[in-house]
Amino acid sequence: LRKAYPLAKTELLFNSPYELLVATMLSAQTTDRQVNKTTPELFSHYPTPQALATADCEHVAQLIQGVGLHRTKARHLVATAKILTESFQGQVPQTLPELLTLPGVGRKTAKVVLANAFGIPALAVDTHVFRVARRLGLANGKTTEQVEKELESTIASDQWIAAHHRLIQHGRQVCRARQPLCNECCLRDYCPSVQN
Numbered sequence: 001l002r003k004a005y006p007l008a009k010t011e012l013l014f015n016s017p018y019e020l021l022v023a024t025m026l027s028a029q030t031t032d033r034q035v036n037k038t039t040p041e042l043f044s045h046y047p048t049p050q051a052l053a054t055a056d057c058e059h060v061a062q063l064i065q066g067v068g069l070h071r072t073k074a075r076h077l078v079a080t081a082k083i084l085t086e087s088f089q090g091q092v093p094q095t096l097p098e099l100l101t102l103p104g105v106g107r108k109t110a111k112v113v114l115a116n117a118f119g120i121p122a123l124a125v126d127t128h129v130f131r132v133a134r135r136l137g138l139a140n141g142k143t144t145e146q147v148e149k150e151l152e153s154t155i156a157s158d159q160w161i162a163a164h165h166r167l168i169q170h171g172r173q174v175c176r177a178r179q180p181l182c183n184e185c186c187l188r189d190y191c192p193s194v195q196n
Helices: 017-026 032-045 049-053 057-063 070-087 107-118 127-136 144-154 157-173
Strands: none
Touching: 017 032, 017 070, 017 107, 032 057, 049 070, 057 070, 107 144, 107 157, 127 144, 127 157, 144 157
C-alpha cells in the first residue's frame, strides 16, 4: 500500500484544527467532496468556534443542507462550538477523551482530528478501513472498535496515520464495497478474499 499510495492523505480541506473538526463531523454519511463544497460558505459565516457557538441552528442547517443529516449535524456543531468556547478556550482539544466529550464526535472523528490536525498517532476506522482490513485478513473484528484495536496491535504506531489514509484510498479506488477490482489489486496475491 505504501508503494501504491505514497502520497495518501485526507481529502478534507481545512486550514485549522477547528475547520478539520467541523469538516470531519460533517463527513459522516457524506462524501468528502460534498463536505468540501459545503464548508467554505459555512466558514465564511462562522470562522471560529466563538462565532459558531452563538449561531442559530436553523441557519447552520441551511448552510450545510447539502450533507446528510444536516439538522442533527447543525445542532451538534453549535453545541460543540459552545463547549470549545466555554471549556477549552476556543481551542480543539488534543486528547481522545476530551474530543469524545463533544456532541457528534465519536472515535473515528476524534482520531481523524488527532492525526490530521495535530500529527498525533491515531488510527481511525471508517467504513473503508473496516472493510479493507477485514477483506485483507488484517482484522476479524465485527465492530469498528474491535478492528481499530486489532490494527493498532499489529501496525507500528508511527505508521497509524499513513495506514489509515492508504487503507481508505485503496477502499475507494480498488477494494470497493460493491464490485471490488480484485484483478487490478496490488495485494491480490496476499488477499484471502480475492474474487476471480
